[in-house]
Amino acid sequence: MQKYILLGDEAIARAGVDAGISGMYAYPGTPSTEIMEYVQLLKNKGEVSISCEWSANEKSALETALGMSYTGKRAMAAMKHVGLNVAADAFINSAITGVNGGLLVVAADDPSMHSSQNEQDSRFYGKFAFVPVFEPSGQQEAYDMVFDAFELSEKYSVPVLIRITTRLAHSRAEVTSRRPHPQKQIRLPEDSSRFILMPAIARKRYKTVLGNYEKLKMENRLSKYNVFRDGHNRNLGIIACGLAWNYLMENFSDEQIPYPVLKISAYPFDKDIIMNITERCREILVLEEGYPFVEEQLRGILDDGRRIYGRMDGAIPRDGELTPDIVAKALGISTGSGPRVPDLVAPRPPSFCKGCGHADMFNAITEAMKPYPFNGVFSDIGCYTLAALPPYSAINSCVDMGASVTMAVGAADAGLHPSVAVIGDSTFTHSGMTGLLDAVVKNSNVTVIIADNQTTGMTGGQKSSGTGRLKDICTGLGVDHKHVRTIVPLRKNHEENVRIIREEIDFQGPSVIIASRECIQTAARRKKSENKSETEKDQS
Amino acid sequence: MKSDIILAGVGGQGILSIAAAIGLAAASNRLFVKQSEVHGMSQRGGDVQSHLRISDRKIYSDLIPKGKADIIISVEPMEALRYLPWLSESGWIVSNSVPYVNIPSYPPAEEITAEIKKIRNSILFDAESVARDCGSVRSANMVILGAAAPFIGLPLTEIEKAVAGLFASKGEEVVKINLKAFRAGLTVTGRA
Ligand SMILES: Cc1ncc(C[n+]2csc(CCOP(=O)(O)OP(=O)(O)O)c2C)c(N)n1
Numbered sequence: 103m104q105k106y107i108l109l110g111d112e113a114i115a116r117a118g119v120d121a122g123i124s125g126m127y128a129y130p131g132t133p134s135t136e137i138m139e140y141v142q143l144l145k146n147k148g149e150v151s152i153s154c155e156w157s158a159n160e161k162s163a164l165e166t167a168l169g170m171s172y173t174g175k176r177a178m179a180a181m182k183h184v185g186l187n188v189a190a191d192a193f194i195n196s197a198i199t200g201v202n203g204g205l206l207v208v209a210a211d212d213p214s215m216h217s218s219q220n221e222q223d224s225r226f227y228g229k230f231a232f233v234p235v236f237e238p239s240g241q242q243e244a245y246d247m248v249f250d251a252f253e254l255s256e257k258y259s260v261p262v263l264i265r266i267t268t269r270l271a272h273s274r275a276e277v278t279s280r281r282p283h284p285q286k287q288i289r290l291p292e293d294s295s296r297f298i299l300m301p302a303i304a305r306k307r308y309k310t311v312l313g314n315y316e317k318l319k320m321e322n323r324l325s326k327y328n329v330f331r332d333g334h335n336r337n338l339g340i341i342a343c344g345l346a347w348n349y350l351m352e353n354f355s356d357e358q359i360p361y362p363v364l365k366i367s368a369y370p371f372d373k374d375i376i377m378n379i380t381e382r383c384r385e386i387l388v389l390e391e392g393y394p395f396v397e398e399q400l401r402g403i404l405d406d407g408r409r410i411y412g413r414m415d416g417a418i419p420r421d422g423e424l425t426p427d428i429v430a431k432a433l434g435i436s437t438g439s440g441p442r443v444p445d446l447v448a449p450r451p452p453s454f455c456k457g458c459g460h461a462d463m464f465n466a467i468t469e470a471m472k473p474y475p476f477n478g479v480f481s482d483i484g485c486y487t488l489a490a491l492p493p494y495s496a497i498n499s500c501v502d503m504g505a506s507v508t509m510a511v512g513a514a515d516a517g518l519h520p521s522v523a524v525i526g527d528s529t530f531t532h533s534g535m536t537g538l539l540d541a542v543v544k545n546s547n548v549t550v551i552i553a554d555n556q557t558t559g560m561t562g563g564q565k566s567s568g569t570g571r572l573k574d575i576c577t578g579l580g581v582d583h584k585h586v587r588t589i590v591p592l593r594k595n596h597e598e599n600v601r602i603i604r605e606e607i608d609f610q611g612p613s614v615i616i617a618s619r620e621c622i623q624t625a626a627r628r629k630k631s632e633n634k635s636e637t638e639k640d641q642s
Numbered sequence: 643m644k645s646d647i648i649l650a651g652v653g654g655q656g657i658l659s660i661a662a663a664i665g666l667a668a669a670s671n672r673l674f675v676k677q678s679e680v681h682g683m684s685q686r687g688g689d690v691q692s693h694l695r696i697s698d699r700k701i702y703s704d705l706i707p708k709g710k711a712d713i714i715i716s717v718e719p720m721e722a723l724r725y726l727p728w729l730s731e732s733g734w735i736v737s738n739s740v741p742y743v744n745i746p747s748y749p750p751a752e753e754i755t756a757e758i759k760k761i762r763n764s765i766l767f768d769a770e771s772v773a774r775d776c777g778s779v780r781s782a783n784m785v786i787l788g789a790a791a792p793f794i795g796l797p798l799t800e801i802e803k804a805v806a807g808l809f810a811s812k813g814e815e816v817v818k819i820n821l822k823a824f825r826a827g828l829t830v831t832g833r834a
Contacts, residue, residue, distance in 0.1 A: 107669060216680065240702075273678035273704035276669065345704075352703035426707040438709025440729035444757045446749040447723045450652065452686035453744070488686070 108277045110270035113241040114180075114208055115140035117248030121204075122283035124175040125153040127163035129532065130561035131182030132217040133271035134210035138180055139564075152285075156558075158567045159503075159532040160185035164192040164207060168261075171205040172297065174289035176252055180208040183222050184502065188533070190227065193261070197231040198299055198307050200259035202291040204252035207233075208264045210271045213392050213423035219483070219502065221421065223392035228263045228369055232315040235263045235369040236327065237344035241275040243367070247327065249280065254321065258314050267391050269423065270345055319372040327367035328375055332382075335360040339383030341376075343367070343396055346389035349429040366396065376400065380408065387432060388412035391424050454488055459619035460553055463591035463599075464489045464496045467524065467551065470603035474520055480513070482506040482534070484526035485559040485621075497524060504533025510548045511541050520607040523550045528558040531568040535575060541612040542580035549606045550614045555621035563624045576614045585613035592619065643673065644697040645795045646706045648725045651717035652742045653690050656783035659808060660715060661692050663787060666804035667796050668696040678704040687744045689721055696796070715790045717783055718742045719754045719766065726761075735761050736790035736831075738769040738782060765789055765831060772826050781823035788827020798828070 108116060115137045118126060128138035141154045153170070157163035160181040170177035181189060186209045193207060209224035228235035236251050238244035244266065251262040291297070296307055339362045342350045347365045364379045380386060380400075386408060388397040397412035411417035417432045418424070430437045454461045464486075471477050481487060481497035482505060489496040499509060506523035507530075514521040525534045530552050541548050552572055558564040568575060576586045585606060589599045599617075606613040620628075647664065651657040661677050668675045679692040693706045708727050714735045716722035722737040729735065735758060741751050758766050767789070773782040784805060791801050805824050809817045 107665060107675065269678060269704045272680065273676060274665065275676045275701075275704075276674070348702040348704065352707065356699070425705055426703045430707070437707065438730070439727045440709050440711070440731075440733070441726045441761070443726055444723055446753055446757065447720055448745055448747040448749060450687070450689045450721075450745055452653075452688035455686055485686070 104279045106277050107274050108241055109136055109272060109274050110241050110244050110266055111136035112140040113245040113277045114248055117245040118178045119150055120279055120282040121249050121252050122176055122285045123178050124285045125170040125177040127157050127167045128180040129157050129160045129163055129185060130558050130564045131185050132561055133212060133268045134180050134182045135561050156565055160189040161192050164189040167205055168196050171201040171203040175203040175286045178206045183209055183211040183224050186224055186227055194231040196261050197233050198304055198311055199297045201255055201261055203286055204255035205261040206251050206264055207261055211267045211392055213267055216268055223395055224265045225395045232311050233261055233263050234318050235265055237265045237367050239344050239347045241277050245277050267345060319370045328371055329365045331363045333359055333361040336383050339379040339386050341388045343390040345391050346424055349424055349426045350389060352426045353430050353435055385409040389429055455622055457622050459555055459591040460486045462593055463553055463617040464494050466596055466599040468496050470600045480506040480509045480523045482525040482529045484529055486526055486553045503529050504537055507534045507537035507550055511546045514547045521548045525552055527552055527554040527568045528566040539579045545611050547610055548612055552616045554616050554618040557621045557624040559621045572616050581612055581614050585609055588616045588618055590619055591617045643795055646711045647694040648711045648714045648728050649692040649694060650721040650725055651690055653687055655717040657690055657692055657717055660783050660787045661694050663804045663808050664694060666807055667800040671800055673698055674701050676701045676704050713790055713793050717786055723757055734763040734793045736765045738786055739766045740768055740770045767830055773823050776822040776826050777819040781820050784820045784823040785827040788824040789830045791828055792831055
């Protein structure tokens with residue numbers, strides 16, 4: 103037993119390590135990134151021997167974790183909420199095959215979109231795939247749940263989803279650890295045919311999965327996290343899910359909550375635990391982070407009879423993350439506020455770092471595109487998306503990872519010229535390569551510009567799978583080597599870079615320009631650590 | 643004992659080091675700590691904030707309710723104003739007065755000063771020149787921490803110990819500069 107101060111992300115990683123995982127698999131994405139980084143930190147310190155390299159994308163991460171589970175060892179896959187879209191095929195089908203060694207999938211949702219394209223609620227994926235979901239309310243609970251989730255996973259041979267949101271992922275508190283479990287030995291599945299999802303096998307497995315889902319509702323272990331507390335005022339009953347429970351408790355600080363309260367942190371839950379509170383109380387308030395997942399089930403399609411307050415009737419805003427103030431208002435508790443923000447306070451949006459190569463690259467692209475009537479550029483997700491803001495205003499799209507390439511292909515099919523895609527190096531290896539193959543196969547008239555800063559910049563500079571391999575990947579996919587050009591985005595190369603971009607736009611067919619210059623943040627960190635190891639050498 | 647603190651600044655100004663120092667001091671005093679921080683875009687010159695809560699009772703919410711913050715500690719003056727709705731009636735603002743201008747619409751410095759001065763309990767001073775005198779302008783965050791320290795509700799010696807602990811891995815010289823900066827900050831508030 104040891105005490106640590108950990109982010110929610112780190113608490114989950116620490117628990118995974120202590121529960122004896124042999125592999126942690128992930129692709130970076132805010133707010134989930136620190137889960138993998140914590141395991142890598144322990145490995146670099148020599149404290150653990152766990153496989154923990156970044157995967158090319160979330161689908162590879164989850165499948166690799168499933169492969170580890172197949173051998174009987176424990177594994178985890180971590181991702182941000184939209185990463186689970188990319189891994190959805192693997193996730194849903196791994197529920198049908200079942201697992202061998204325990205398998206946990208961690209999805210970090212980002213309500214209010216602090217750094218995401220949407221605020222989807224991963225609990226729906228659990229229901230969709232018939233996978234149990236744990237939703238911790240705090241760092242210690244997150245740590246403890248991982249142990250129970252692994253046991254549940256192995257008992258029912260099912261992956262378990264841990265759903266967290268930004269506030270827990272990125273908030274620190276004290277966590278007490280347990281005695282670590284050793285890693286498991288290889289023990290292959292007795293019935294390995296269940297991993298072959300041919301229809302005849304899958305049909306059988308599906309029935310098992312459906313049956314297990316009913317059993318999961320009854321599972322005692324789940325109810326340990328679904329706690330009911332009675333109250334004397336039965337005019338209102340409160341159902342608080344995961345983190346929402348904290349905001350409820352905050353509002354009553356030291357007083358006893360007068361209303362009956364049901365805390366839900368484990369799904370699926372049985373009808374009985376809901377009836378237990380609804381039968382006792384006149385009205386119900388549902389507090390949950392994300393979509394009205396529980397509220398919608400409670401109301402059902404007919405939504406008649408009982409008065410239910412929540413996100414669907416406006417008692418709580420329909421979108422955005424919860425706060426203690428929002429919960430207070432829903433409870434009719436008066437809220438305070440300090441002075442309002444003076445009008446002179448200006449927004450301070452993020453922007454390219456001083457000296458960032460992306461800025462020079464966009465200056466060249468914008469100038470190269472000037473002569474053409476259509477000045478649009480399909481782009482993607484990363485630091486380079488900041489070119490959407492003035493003074494650049496240089497890109498026209500950012501949808502989902504890899505979409506720049508395929509949208510450019512579609513637009514070229516429609517006859518648009520030039521059709522240019524700008525995609526980061528990490529985004530390219532995540533989901534851009536397959537689109538480029540499409541472009542090669544149909545000889546599409548597109549120009550793909552890879553913004554190669556040799557790192558996954560947006561999420562803090564993680565290793566990028568394509569570093570040093572991009573040219574070979576593009577020629578390997580079939581792009582003519584004469585049309586895989588490399589430029590160095592520096593001011594002094596501006597004229598030459600504009601010329602090269604124009605040449606490739608004018609070329610009829612798929613071409614790639616790799617704009618290669620190390621991210622200045624990564625470069626600065628690298629130099630610092632090189633200097634440090636130099637001095638250490640000098641001293642020894 | 644309970645102290646709710648909003649930390650504010652711009653990416654790279656070191657507000658997370660302030661949070662870490664207070665957090666360490668609170669933990670070694672056997673208090674509960676919760677510290678929520680915004681990651682992600684901070685490297686790219688955006689605004690950053692952290693909610694830091696310390697208490698001798700269990701803390702539930704990671705976020706401080708509006709109107710409940712005891713102190714806003716800011717390394718940048720306009721950023722201090724961004725979180726005014728969180729400040730309690732008796733709360734303090736302790737802020738650096740040197741603007742970090744990386745946007746075209748940055749308001750005139752005098753107007754910002756005037757707004758901060760409207761708050762009864764406010765301390766606004768040039769933490770960067772104090773830090774420079776201590777050996778490194780980069781320790782301005784520790785100067786600000788020093789100035790805010792008397793309002794936090796923790797023993798000053800504990801915070802000082804935490805500052806030393808925080809920089810221990812960076813060598814003696816760095817520890818010395820940051821301790822000097824912390825003490826210089828304390829002198830500013832006149833309570834050292
Ligand atoms: C499916 C999915 N996974 C992860 C993310 C999070 N994410 C956004 S940008 C980015 C990295 C982009 O790196 P790169 O393409 O190299 O561009 P850079 O930021 O370095 O310019 C990541 C991981 C996401 N938005 N969607």
